[in-house]
Amino acid sequence: MAELAKLTATVAHLEQIVHDDGLCDRLHEGLVADAQLRHRVEEALRRANLRLQGAGSISESLATTGFDLAIAHIGCQLNIWTTLVIQAPTAVEADALAATAGVDGALMLRLLRYGAAHDMVKQVDRTTFRASKGTERLAKPSVKDAILVSVDMLAPMALSFPAYLESIKRAEPDDPNNTAWTFSIGKGQDMFAYMAARPLYADAFNRHMTFLQENTVPWLHNFPLEQYMDVNKTEDRRVQFCDVAGGNGHQALNVVQKYPTLEGRVVVQDRPDMTFTQHTGVEHVSFDLFQPNPTKGARVYYLRHILHDWPDEQGRTILTHLRAVMENDSVIIVNEMVIRDVDTRHYSTSFDISMAMGFAAKERTDHEWSALFTSAGLKRVDLVEYDPRGMSLQVLTPQ
């Protein structure tokens, strides 16, 4: 069959990529610079793999879904990835790694063999391993943070989702006080309050939120934010940019860095129990999303990954509080996913389901966003998709 011959040639090309580190690195660099192509490659490889699998393969991959996460986490806990990266390019005997980590030698060999089959390490011979690109990635603090949050928080929450849905009689989740999270790990406490009481997770989560932007096209690259702020005005202490529930302020920092002549104030608001990173040029203000906003008349109120954490009723309250403190020339800029109605993708639908689990909230379609804004007395005057995975900027003014 001609199609099989074609597939054989495609697979041979992919195998060549997999086995040639230099080629892999060059392609990786190219994809970092081309987000559209990177997204197409990710989707095409993932979907082709799913489409070509038989029922047996699908049940095997579903049955082993959590294994990569578990082994990646064990590797972090035992410092396997960092040790291999420090030793690189020298290869290390499994026994030596086992002795350093205080683990049984035979077990270490099996963990490393799994790692080699899943691109976490490179196997040199029967008992020797060295760092690969995959090991370097696993050794990055940001990846370690994501693994920790996933193992201790997200994965257990996801596995409780079926039982939780039964407990709410299969309704669409819409109560932020009763979510798969509060039902399982949170034991009644919402995720933000849970993390605020546990700095290990709050810090990892905040660093993860900062890291998220590394995998998307930076929103400030092509967006003319200067149209909405007074970037060159002197002696004006008006708030120019207010990052509403901005976490540790990394987005506001990007604004200060992009507009060094910005004279007005840049403010980051978040919960009083949230620990902030101090950034030069960025002020911190404690606030509550559900109380009147203390920062009046800012030029820009910016919300990234906030409204997707809340159902419509709470989203409307958040926007109404902002609407109440806007001046005639103020805008709200919402940096969120606009999820497609059809031809949906892995990234956006995964986020959507995780919002349902964690917060009884959702990623919204174009239509759902418009309805939410209108219900809060706002109108959308611009919509720019800046990332191929659907991340978009929506500019709102009072109606």
Ligand SMILES: C[S@@+](CC[C@H](N)C(=O)[O-])C[C@H]1O[C@@H](n2cnc3c(N)ncnc32)[C@H](O)[C@@H]1O
């Ligand atoms: C998903 S994070 C997004 C953080 C930041 N905007 C970003 O894009 O990295 C949600 C933020 O909302 C804050 N938050 C949650 N509930 C809040 C409340 N009731 N009042 C103020 N901030 C809140 C959290 O502390 C957290 O920093």
